[in-house]
Amino acid sequence: MDERPIAPGGDPYGIHRVKEPLGGLPQPAWRVDNGFSRLFEGEVLLGVETLNIDAASFTQMEKEGDPAHIVLRTVADRGKQHNPITGSGGMLLGRVLQIAPGRPAGEGLAVGDRVATLVSLSLTPLRIDRIKAVRPASAQVDVDGEAVLFASGAYARLPKDMPERLALAALDVAGAAPQVARLVKPGAVVVVLGAGGKSGILCIAEARRTGGPGACIVGLEANPRAADDLRGLRLCDAVAAVDARDPVAVRKTVLAATAGREADVVFSCVNVPDAELGAILATRDRGIVYFFAMSTSFTKAALGAEGVGKDVDLFVGNGFAHGHADHTLAMLRDMPAIRALFERRYG
Amino acid sequence: MDERPIAPGGDPYGIHRVKEPLGGLPQPAWRVDNGFSRLFEGEVLLGVETLNIDAASFTQMEKEGDPAHIVLRTVADRGKQHNPITGSGGMLLGRVLQIAPGRPAGEGLAVGDRVATLVSLSLTPLRIDRIKAVRPASAQVDVDGEAVLFASGAYARLPKDMPERLALAALDVAGAAPQVARLVKPGAVVVVLGAGGKSGILCIAEARRTGGPGACIVGLEANPRAADDLRGLRLCDAVAAVDARDPVAVRKTVLAATAGREADVVFSCVNVPDAELGAILATRDRGIVYFFAMSTSFTKAALGAEGVGKDVDLFVGNGFAHGHADHTLAMLRDMPAIRALFERRYG
Numbered sequence: 001m002d003e004r005p006i007a008p009g010g011d012p013y014g015i016h017r018v019k020e021p022l023g024g025l026p027q028p029a030w031r032v033d034n035g036f037s038r039l040f041e042g043e044v045l046l047g048v049e050t051l052n053i054d055a056a057s058f059t060q061m062e063k064e065g066d067p068a069h070i071v072l073r074t075v076a077d078r079g080k081q082h083n084p085i086t087g088s089g090g091m092l093l094g095r096v097l098q099i100a101p102g103r104p105a106g107e108g109l110a111v112g113d114r115v116a117t118l119v120s121l122s123l124t125p126l127r128i129d130r131i132k133a134v135r136p137a138s139a140q141v142d143v144d145g146e147a148v149l150f151a152s153g154a155y156a157r158l159p160k161d162m163p164e165r166l167a168l169a170a171l172d173v174a175g176a177a178p179q180v181a182r183l184v185k186p187g188a189v190v191v192v193l194g195a196g197g198k199s200g201i202l203c204i205a206e207a208r209r210t211g212g213p214g215a216c217i218v219g220l221e222a223n224p225r226a227a228d229d230l231r232g233l234r235l236c237d238a239v240a241a242v243d244a245r246d247p248v249a250v251r252k253t254v255l256a257a258t259a260g261r262e263a264d265v266v267f268s269c270v271n272v273p274d275a276e277l278g279a280i281l282a283t284r285d286r287g288i289v290y291f292f293a294m295s296t297s298f299t300k301a302a303l304g305a306e307g308v309g310k311d312v313d314l315f316v317g318n319g320f321a322h323g324h325a326d327h328t329l330a331m332l333r334d335m336p337a338i339r340a341l342f343e344r345r346y347g
Numbered sequence: 348m349d350e351r352p353i354a355p356g357g358d359p360y361g362i363h364r365v366k367e368p369l370g371g372l373p374q375p376a377w378r379v380d381n382g383f384s385r386l387f388e389g390e391v392l393l394g395v396e397t398l399n400i401d402a403a404s405f406t407q408m409e410k411e412g413d414p415a416h417i418v419l420r421t422v423a424d425r426g427k428q429h430n431p432i433t434g435s436g437g438m439l440l441g442r443v444l445q446i447a448p449g450r451p452a453g454e455g456l457a458v459g460d461r462v463a464t465l466v467s468l469s470l471t472p473l474r475i476d477r478i479k480a481v482r483p484a485s486a487q488v489d490v491d492g493e494a495v496l497f498a499s500g501a502y503a504r505l506p507k508d509m510p511e512r513l514a515l516a517a518l519d520v521a522g523a524a525p526q527v528a529r530l531v532k533p534g535a536v537v538v539v540l541g542a543g544g545k546s547g548i549l550c551i552a553e554a555r556r557t558g559g560p561g562a563c564i565v566g567l568e569a570n571p572r573a574a575d576d577l578r579g580l581r582l583c584d585a586v587a588a589v590d591a592r593d594p595v596a597v598r599k600t601v602l603a604a605t606a607g608r609e610a611d612v613v614f615s616c617v618n619v620p621d622a623e624l625g626a627i628l629a630t631r632d633r634g635i636v637y638f639f640a641m642s643t644s645f646t647k648a649a650l651g652a653e654g655v656g657k658d659v660d661l662f663v664g665n666g667f668a669h670g671h672a673d674h675t676l677a678m679l680r681d682m683p684a685i686r687a688l689f690e691r692r693y694g
Contacts, residue, residue, distance in 0.1 A: 013628075013655050015595060025594055025624060027654040087646075123654050152656045175653070247372055248362060277372060281360075291645070291663075298638070298645040298663055299434075306522070306666040307374040307470050308360050309499045314663035316638070316645055319653040 006100050010040030014150040017125050019079070026080070026150075027123035034079035034125040034148075041102035042151035044109065046094035048128075051081060051121065051141040052168060054088035058139035068131045071141055075128050082122040089121030090139075091172065092147060093164070103151060114164075116171050117147075118154035118325060138165075156325035166339070167329060169346035173199040174328040175319035176269070176292060180206040181327070183265050183288055187214040191254050191263040191282050193244050194270030195219030196226025198346070199292055201233070203267045205331060205338050208235045218257045220244065220270075229345075233337050244270045250278030268293050276301040283312045292317035353447050357387030361497040364472050366426070373427070373497075374470035381426035381472040381495075388449035389498035391456065393441035395475075398428060398468065398488040399515060401435040405486035415478045418488055422475050429469040436468030437486070438519065439494060440511070450498060463518050464494075465501035465672060485512075503672035513686070514676060516693035520546040521675040522666035523616070523639060527553040528674070530612050530635055534561040538601050538610040538629055540591050541617030542566030543573025545693070546639055548580070550614045552678060552685055555582045565604045567591065567617075576692075580684050591617045597625030615640050623648040630659045639664035 009016055014026040017033040017040070026032050039045055051071070053061075060083060061067040075081055082089055096113045103109070117124060128145040135142070149155055156171050158164055176199040184190055190207040194200045196219065207217050219236040221227040222243060231239050238257035242249050254263060262284035268275055268291045276296060279289045289312055291301065301314050321327075332339040356363055364387070365371050367378040386392055398418070400408075407430060408414040422428055429436055443460045450456070464471060475492040482489070496502055503518050505511055523546040531537055537554040541547045543566065554564050566583040568574040569590060578586050585604035589596050601610060609631035615622055615638045623643060626636045636659055638648065648661050668674075679686040 023593075023595060025655070027651065028621075028624070119656065120650060120654055122650075154656045246370075248370060274375075277375070285669075294646055294649065296645045298643045298648075299641055301645075301663045302641065302665065303467060303469075304374065307467055308372070309466065309501045309667050310665075311667055311669050312665065314665055316648045316661035316663055318649065318657075318659065318661055320656050320658055322658050 004036065004045065004098060005038045007038050007040050010042040010100070010102060010151065012042060012151040014123065016040050017148070026125070027120065030078060032079040032125045034075070034127045036127060036146050036148060039098065039100045039148065041100055043100045044096060044103070044149040045098040046092070046115065046147045046149060047097045048092050048094040048126065048143055048145040048147050050093040051090060051143060052092065052172070053081070053090040053139045053141060054083070054086070055139055057083040057086045057088045057090065058136070060086050062136065068134050068141065072128060072131065075126055080121060080124055080126050087122070089123070091117050092121060092124065092126070093168070094147065097146070114158045115155045116158060116168060117149060118156055118171065118174060118320070124149070124153070154320060156329070159329055162332060163343070163347055166332065166343050166347045169198065169342055170328050170332055171325055173202060174324040175317070175321055177202045177206040177331055178321040178324045178327045179290060179317065180267065181210050183290060184210040184215070185264065186210070186212045188264040189216045189258055189261050191218045191220065191266045193220050193250070193266065193268045193275060193279055194293065195236070195239070196221035196223055196230045197269055200269040201230065201338065201341070202328065202331065203269060204230065204235050205233070205335055216258050216261065218254060220250065220253065229341055233341065244275040244278050245272060247277035247281045251281040254282040263287060265290065268296065271295050273297065274300070277304040277308070280305050280310050280312060281308060283310065285311055288313045288315065290315045290317060351383065351392065351445060352385045354385050354387050357389040357447065357449060357498070359389060359498040361470065363387050364495070373472070374467065377425060379426040379472045381422070381474045383474060383493050383495060386445065386447045386495065388447055390447045391443060391450070391496040392445040393439070393462065393494045393496060394444045395439050395441040395473065395490055395492040395494050397440040398437060398490060399439065399519070400428070400437040400486045400488060401430070401433070402486055404430040404433045404435045404437065405483070407433050409483065415481050415488065419475060419478065422473055427468060427471055427473050434469070436470070438464050439468060439471065439473070440515070441494065444493070461505045462502045463505060463515060464496060465503055465518065465521060465667070471496065471500070501667060506676055509679060510690070510694055513679065513690050513694050516545065516689055517675050517679055518672055520549060521671040522664070522668055524549045524553040524678055525668040525671045525674045526637060526664065527614065528557050530637060531557040531562070532611065533557070533559045535611040536563045536605055536608050538565045538567065538613045540567050540597070540613065540615045540622060540626055541640065542583070542586070543568035543570055543577045544616055547616040548577065548685065548688070549675065549678065550616060551577065551582050552580070552682055563605050563608065565601055567597065567600065576688055580688065591622040591625050592619060594624035594628045598628040601629040610634060612637065615643065618642050620644065621647070624651040624655070627652050627657050627659060628655060630657065632658055635660045635662065637662045637664060
């Protein structure tokens with residue numbers, strides 16, 4: 001493979017590769033430049049092996065027709081795997097082929113490193129030469145192709161001490177635990193909605209570690225099997241089943257589990273609409289509600305808190321936090337029971 | 348008017364008056380009980396004088412037909428002025444007719460007090476006996492009727508030292524300034540998007556007061572007249588016109604106005620969609636973006652921050668904060684230039 005020449009003018013956010021509309025950012029753009037015969041300053045060129053398609057996007061493509069065909073069409077049209085119907089992307093696995101000058105100082109990336117991107121495919125310039133396999137069970141597509149990461153684009157080097165599928169499953173929700181570590185205080189009352197799912201379990205584990213033995217950790221999980229998994233980890237003071245869309249039931253369940261104490265922090269990881277008010281009602285005055293769930297409605301959260309007169313801080317979950325990939329992979333190393341559960345489920 | 352008998356079982360959030368679906372909360376409910384021949388514990392009965400309809404709701408009703416007729420139909424169907432198309436309500440002005448036992452301690456409310464509700468009409472049980480006038484310019488409807496406030500329902504006593512229209516205009520955005528006071532530190536770099544609007548001006552004024560003379564306050568406002576009003580207040584270090592939907596332009600404009608410093612806190616008060624990314628890009632690492640605008644998209648904010656790798660705290664604006672009405676009315680008293688501008692605009 002030939003070394004590509006470097007062009008000046010690379011923007012850390014990738015504005016230089018946006019074709020439609022010119023001058024915009026790559027994520028909202030209709031089309032980006034996926035010509036990699038030259039690179040721009042600050043870029044990393046990746047040889048792409050696998051696309052990890054966003055679950056909602058993959059389901060949509062399966063309904064529409066042949067996902068392999070639709071992926072090829074989307075990338076040809078847009079220069080990126082940005083599903084025009086769901087608006088979502090996914091992440092990719094690949095190997096570093098070339099590193100242009102102008103990268104952030106001290107990152108220590110080397111040609112040949114295996115990496116997973118932590119920014120969405122919806123903003124990542126991508127060229128596909130061939131589709132090798134489609135694996136519907138994991139929404140993965142194996143390809144021959146190339147992609148570019150901008151200077152601002154987060155990625156993780158794949159660790160050598162765990163299976164790649166396990167690492168990928170954890171990296172997919174890498175933002176969860178670091179945000180929990182920031183917001184939970186020792187001895188806090190913490191409630192997690194959707195606590196038996198992937199991000200929910202990481203929230204519970206981090207809340208127990210940060211909150212300590214004096215914390216009261218309550219996991220709400222409607223799926224009986226996921227609730228059993230959660231109980232098996234012995235991290236929660238209580239695990240209860242409740243419909244997250246029923247705010248009155250959520251509040252009652254929480255108060256029953258905490259001997260009447262409202263939550264200092266609630267994390268909502270439940271991927272159903274209409275779970276905003278339950279999270280708000282379970283929270284104490286001046287407490288925090290952190291919405292990780294992408295099904296959250298901005299107006300329902302804002303008007304919900306105002307309507308019940310709750311003076312709480314409402315957060316839009318940010319999937320990016322400094323060091324989030326290392327933080328989350330280290331949890332799998334430090335917590336064998338979580339690792340075993342994730343290997344069983346996602347490995 | 349007769350004293351109404353008091354029934355037990357009043358819930359602070361008003362669950363006891365929800366008819367469809369039973370057991371739910373009044374805001375998401377389709378229909379609430381607006382029979383006021385008896386009151387429940389914790390309720391306040393109000394004689395209603397004016398409905399201040401939410402602007403989006405009033406516009407929708409004007410397009411559909413006669414707002415007076417539609418208001419009567421909605422209240423007959425739902426027991427509350429909860430526009431089924433826009434989902435929004437408004438607030439009301441009235442006088443206290445009766446106070447049931449079981450109210451919060453020490454509130455000092457008295458029969459005869461004139462009050463404005465600070466919770467949405469979309470959750471307030473209301474009966475209309477007669478429509479007296481419709482004032483389209485201010486989206487107000489004068490009525491004879493009655494309403495009930497629950498124990499959790501926020502309200503403000505109307506001050507005697509300023510015109511009611513002025514007080515109402517300020518109370519409508521009472522949540523803004525208190526949140527600014529909590530988040531702005533002395534000497535901070537603060538950016539307000541939509542800074543020339545009603546909530547934007549209150550954010551700017553509070554940011555200057557809390558941030559002090561060493562703070563750098565930047566107001567972005569696309570409307571030339573609103574920008575001139577803002578300049579006239581002499582509270583900003585810079586006032587600039589920019590399209591909030593162009594994230595690259597927003598970032599460039601902010602950096603030009605601050606000599607290259609990113610914002611510690613950005614408040615988004617601009618009521619257009621697609622302003623999320625501009626606010627995020629203008630914010631420093633570990634800074635805060637506070638979204639007051641109801642046009643904010645949860646997913647655009649969450650995916651936007653992740654896509655550009657910005658480790659910032661994203662807040663859903665909460666219109667309720669302790670003491671927010673008193674805080675905001677006091678600003679009008681303490682800041683004669685703001686009061687004069689609001690009287691000219693909304694008085």
